Amino acid sequence: xxxxxxxxxxxxxxxxxxxxxxxxxxxxxxxxxxxxxxxxxxxxxxxxxxxxxxxxxxxxxxxxxxxxxxxxxxxxxxxxxxxxxxxxxxxxxxxxxxxxxxxxxxxxxxxxxxxxxxxxxxxx
Amino acid sequence: xxxxxxxxxxxxxxxxxxxxxxxxxxxxxxxxxxxxxxxxxxxxxxxxxxxxxxxxxxxxxxxxxxxxxxxxxxxxxxxxxxxxxxxxxxxxxxxxxxxxxxxxxxxxxxxxxxxxxxxxxxxxxxxxxxx
Numbered sequence: 001x002x003x004x005x006x007x008x009x010x011x012x013x014x015x016x017x018x019x020x021x022x023x024x025x026x027x028x029x030x031x032x033x034x035x036x037x038x039x040x041x042x043x044x045x046x047x048x049x050x051x052x053x054x055x056x057x058x059x060x061x062x063x064x065x066x067x068x069x070x071x072x073x074x075x076x077x078x079x080x081x082x083x084x085x086x087x088x089x090x091x092x093x094x095x096x097x098x099x100x101x102x103x104x105x106x107x108x109x110x111x112x113x114x115x116x117x118x119x120x121x122x123x124x
Numbered sequence: 125x126x127x128x129x130x131x132x133x134x135x136x137x138x139x140x141x142x143x144x145x146x147x148x149x150x151x152x153x154x155x156x157x158x159x160x161x162x163x164x165x166x167x168x169x170x171x172x173x174x175x176x177x178x179x180x181x182x183x184x185x186x187x188x189x190x191x192x193x194x195x196x197x198x199x200x201x202x203x204x205x206x207x208x209x210x211x212x213x214x215x216x217x218x219x220x221x222x223x224x225x226x227x228x229x230x231x232x233x234x235x236x237x238x239x240x241x242x243x244x245x246x247x248x249x250x251x252x253x254x255x
Contacts, residue, residue, distance in 0.1 A: 007161070015158060022154050023179040028191045039192055048195045049179060053172030057162050060171055068171060069204055076197040076250075 004091035004101065005061035007054045011046050011085045019050045045080035051105045051114055052077075054089030058103070059118060062091075070121025075103065079113045087113060128190050131228040131253045134218045140232070142215040143184040145177050147208060168205040174245045177206060178234060181214035182249065186232075190254040196229070197250035203243045210238045219248060228253040 009015070020026050025047055028035035036044040052075060059068055081087055091103035094117065105114040147169055155170065156163060162170045178200070206212050219231040230253045236244045 009159070018154050018158050022151055022158070023176055024183045025179055027189075027193065029194070035191065041194075047179075049175045049198070052198065053159065053162075053175060056170070056172040056175075057159065060162075065165065065168070065171055065205065068202060070202070072199070072201040074197075074199045077195055 001062055002093050004058045004089075004103070006088050006090045007057045007061060008086060008088040009051070009054055011050070011081055011083060011087060013044075013083055015050065016044070016046050016083065019047050023047065023049070041080055043082065045082060046085075048077040048081075048114070051081050051087050051089070054087065054105055055091070055103050055114065055118070058089040058091060059101075063120070067120070067122060072119045073103070073116065074119075075114050075116030077113070078115050079107075079111060081105075081107065081113050085113075089114075091118065126188055128188050128255070129186055130190065130255050131221065131223075131230065134221045134230050134253075136218050136220045138218050140216045140218060141185045142213055143181040144211050144213050145180045145184075146211055147173055147177065147206065151176070152208065164208055167207050169208055171202060171205060173206060174200065174202055174236070174247075177212050177236060178214065178245070178247050178249070181212075181216065181234065181236070182232070185214075185216050192254040194252040194254075195249065196252050198247065200245055200247040202245045204238075204245075206236075206238055206244050212244060213237050228255075 086108045089105045091101040094100035099120045101118045214236040219233040
């Protein structure tokens with residue numbers, strides 16, 4: 001498979017608050033507008049892993065969950081995701097290694113907000 | 125009153141503790157409202173739930189945290205999905221710390237096991253620590 005199945009999510013305040021409940025992460029940079037405005041982020045940002053989960057979902061949609069046991073994901077959170085953004089996870093087979101995929105989450109402007117690699121144990 | 129965990133409190137190679145987490149129906153319900161296409165199958169949790177288990181353990185082990193920490197990088201090797209209702213034990217240790225361009229970076233290693241000490245996933249988180 002050359003490209004992974006894309007998975008898309010619109011980020012709104014309800015999504016961020018729901019994810020704070022799911023993870024127990026109520027860091028004020030995610031939930032407190034006044035606090036977040038005073039940080040280097042300049043306002044509320046979504047939890048990085050809220051978008052990261054889309055990569056696992058893209059991999060699962062592409063290969064099925066059983067094929068992903070043993071998968072190693074290595075990503076960096078490249079840019080913040082904000083309320084109103086639409087993010088889409090995807091990936092492409094790497095030219096350097098058979099089991100390696102370049103993976104990303106991109107915002108509505110096509111800018112990577114998460115980027116990295118997924119190394120599958122097998123190719124399913 | 126417990127003092128906030130600051131950058132100075134981290135020592136590479138030192139265990140920071142462990143936490144037990146269970147994904148119950150409330151959390152799974154919230155997940156499925158957020159990601160309705162990502163359902164549990166045959167009792168196995170969605171793969172991304174490994175990250176949730178990791179983050180929940182992080183919240184409990186590294187506490188109290190200063191406000192404003194930023195998650196910069198994550199590495200994870202998924203060995204096996206956790207199951208609905210399974211007790212997952214996550215242990216964490218400090219893998220490293222560095223001061224770079226006036227930012228305080230902390231790296232945490234973790235290992236998570238389920239029933240009968242079945243290995244579920246290992247991870248390394250890189251965080252920008254606020255203070």
